[in-house]
Amino acid sequence: MRLLFKLLKQNVSITQILGFVIVNLIGGVIVLFGVQAFKDFNTLEQSEEQLLSKSSIVITKSVSALNTASGVARTFSDSEIEELKEFASVASVGEFRTSNFKVKAIFQFDEKSGFNTDLFLDAVPDEFVKNSYDAINDENIEWQAGVDSDTVPLILPRNYLNLYNFGYAASSGRPVVSEKILGKFPIKLVAKDSKGNQKEYTGIVCGLTNKINTILVPWNFVTEANEKYSNGEKKRPTRLIITTDAKEFDDSVVDFIDEKGYIIEGDSSHVRLQNFIYALLFVVIGIGFIFSLLAFFMLVISIMLLIEKNKEKISNLYSMGYSVGRIAKTYQYMAYGIDAAVWFVAAIIATCIYPMFSELMASASPDFVAASLFIIWAVAVILAVLFASMHGLVVYRQVKKICK
Amino acid sequence: MIQTIKLSKVNLKVFVDMPPSGPVSEVWNSDVAFNRGGSYLIEASSGRGKSSLCSFLYGLRNDYVGEISFVGDDGREFTGDKCDYVKIRQQSMSMMFQEHRLFPELSSVDNVMLKSQLTGFTKETEVREMLTRLGLKDRLDTLCGKMSYGQQQRVAFVRALCQPCDFIFLDEPISHLDEGNARIMSEMLRERQQKDGVGVIVTSIGYRLPYDYDTVLKL
Known part of the structure; x- marks a missing residue:
């Protein structure tokens, strides 16, 4: 694996990966922050009005x-x-x-x-x-x-x-x-x-x-x-x-x-305000997700370019007896590592900055209890796994295309 | 384990399309069998399809007509289009390509180990010994991209030996080698054949690898 990695990491563009990392970090932090805020706002809404429901x-x-x-x-x-x-x-x-x-x-x-x-x-x-x-x-x-x-x-x-x-x-x-x-x-x-x-x-x-x-x-x-x-x-x-x-x-x-x-x-404006806040949170999460999606495709393109640049090497490895899966694994591990690292850092940033927001919420509403930040980590893990799996699939298909 | 490779009326598609129906030789459009343990020399002038034949046998190309089949040690026969070539390339067939297919950014030892670590067949110390035997002692850790064509040819040869197999294909293995290195190469090949009973198939455009061939075929 060491030799394979040494060989196939050639032509890795640090600039492209850095671009992906920055864009995905921005998107990831927004998404994670938005999801946590959405959950907390939802919990607050439910706890505030259970007797006479929203309906x-x-x-x-x-x-x-x-x-x-x-x-x-x-x-x-x-x-x-x-x-x-x-x-x-x-x-x-x-x-x-x-x-x-x-x-x-x-x-x-x-x-x-x-x-x-x-x-x-x-x-x-x-x-x-x-x-x-x-x-x-x-x-x-x-x-x-x-x-x-x-x-x-x-x-x-x-x-x-x-x-x-x-x-x-x-x-x-x-x-x-x-x-x-x-x-x-x-x-x-x-x-x-x-x-x-x-x-x-x-x-x-x-x-x-x-x-x-x-x-x-x-x-x-x-x-x-x-x-x-x-x-x-x-x-x-x-x-x-x-x-x-x-x-x-x-x-x-x-x-x-x-x-x-x-x-x-x-509160006569409560219904409208509540709908407005939900819409706002959806927009925030949506923007974050668009950033993440852009970053996702940036990495896809980056990987595809890298594989294309290493096309001859991949073809030679295949003719030597390396399977598609084994060749793809090198790039897949690369993508998994980058995805995991980016979402991990995004979750850490979101975890660090969220308490500032929850303090603000708590001062506005005495019944606001800062919820566990588990949702940030859960969503980060889910999205990291999702992104990594999709990147892995793209890599496999791209390598397979070369190893015909 | 593959005991026999059979070619039945195999011909290049591009030849077939030529009028009247392509060339006929001792290999093309004929029935040929290569047996494990045997040694074969396929001779031809340039452009007769030596490398194409190797690619067909090795499963890298399928632009041919006719049938290529493998007979296992249990007597079962399976055709080339239904083979797991990844497994065959790891366990049954080894190829020294005419164009070597080495990786210029890896050293000669790493190039061989890249192949060997697929199966764990040869240790690095053995690889170093084999390369040293072929006069590459001071080139063991040199990047292949910085080596001469003849040196690369020797690295490619060692790489072909460093895996378990039933057949070894050597496509013009000594086109850039002196007699001394060609002789060492044939000694190493013979040792391997005697040890594991592999079949040896060598191609040549005139400058033959010195070896005791059982059969010489004109392509």
């Missing part, structure tokens, strides 16, 4: 000065709900039911500190919550409560936690609370009717959502409590929850909602 959004009607003056809330009529249901990509539409009685929430951190506030509760039909709720609820608290229950499961807007962590906790020197331990802090809820009758419930936080800006409780609890603590009058919904058959909402639904003058609750 659901909450809409309201915009409030105008006229509404303010008349004091009439803008509710959804039956025909408007039907129109939404008929929209092709809408799978189901659920109404929000709001508490019509006074509710006070008391947040007690310890014996000395805490705060309380008046608020109201919301409910959507249980099927919009239940599936994902069951999957993420570690405490096995059922999404179910009646007016006579002592505990009530709650879903809080994520904004509340952010408000606490970045506002109250920061200013009062209290420790920040992560989503995972939020369930350990029960919230006291006091429901009161107009005659002064009241009942105390223990609210247990079972999840957070970006999509609803009010506290969500089980449908049955609000229905029964409205009857018990108010006159039981049914009001038209001011908000609707919509789900789609697709994995997530496409822009056509968002455009339709815009057209109708409805507003997506929560």
Whole structure:
């Protein structure tokens, strides 16, 4: 093998190989970085919104000065709900039911500190919550409560936690609370009717959502409590929850909602922003891949030229009794070595620079946990093997062409 | 192991296309058999297809008509177009090419070892001894590209001996050698033939390798 390598390495162009190495390094680092960023962003997206999946959004009607003056809330009529249901990509539409009685929430951190506030509760039909709720609820608290229950499961807007962590906790020197331990802090809820009758419930936080800006409780609890603590009058919904058959909402639904003058609750630009970030990551990965592909073909051409330059030697070796496979192996090992080295270095560079990006992500989102960089190495190994195999195949075919 | 190489009405395609139907000789368009252990001289003037015949037998070219077949020691016969020539070139047939086919960027020892390491048939010390015997002692580590044609011819000859085989083809092996080196070459060839019982097929355009040929064929 030593002699064969000594013979066949003649005419190797260092410039061409250097060109390949540089271009492939640039492409490789971009691809590996992009794939890791994509994975982390995806994980963050999933962890941020498990309760009400990407396939659901909450809409309201915009409030105008006229509404303010008349004091009439803008509710959804039956025909408007039907129109939404008929929209092709809408799978189901659920109404929000709001508490019509006074509710006070008391947040007690310890014996000395805490705060309380008046608020109201919301409910959507249980099927919009239940599936994902069951999957993420570690405490096995059922999404179910009646007016006579002592505990009530709650879903809080994520904004509340952010408000606490970045506002109250920061200013009062209290420790920040992560989503995972939020369930350990029960919230006291006091429901009161107009005659002064009241009942105390223990609210247990079972999840957070970006999509609803009010506290969500089980449908049955609000229905029964409205009857018990108010006159039981049914009001038209001011908000609707919509789900789609697709994995997530496409822009056509968002455009339709815009057209109708409805507003997506929560972070209204979230869907578009999320799609934009995904598209951006795809473009980044795509650019990296184009670089890598260019480099791949650079090495192919380089190898083909080298083999062509050594054509006579290869032909003589073949006539001496060397098999195509054995001759090709010299160039294949060369290509394998270069591919492996380039992807190894690309993975090292990506591993070194990625933490800078993850620090940036972590400062933007407290729930961002820097994932293991395994994906960088896994993708690097896969692409190195893929590139090397294809280079190996090209070499074999080229040598075989000479050894006819 | 190949015991016999048979040629049955073999002729160059290019000859066949010539009117009336190409030349007829003791080899072309005839039935010839080369047996293991035998020694054959094929004589012809230039342009009669000596090197082409070697290439046909060695499986490097197939632009011929007729049939070339090999008979194994088990009596089975297989034709040239159904052979694994890589295996045959490693184990059964050795060729000293007229144009040598050496690698100018390798030394004479490396050129021979490149062949020998395919099968591990000859050690480097033996290679050095053989080259020394042919007067190349001070050229052992010289690049072949810097050696004379006659020196290269001797290296090519040693290379042909450094592999296991049933037949050795020597295509004009001494065209650039003096009598002394030609005599040493034939001694080395005879030793090899006596040791392993190989068949020897030599071509010549007039200047013969001195050897006890069993058969002389005119091409």
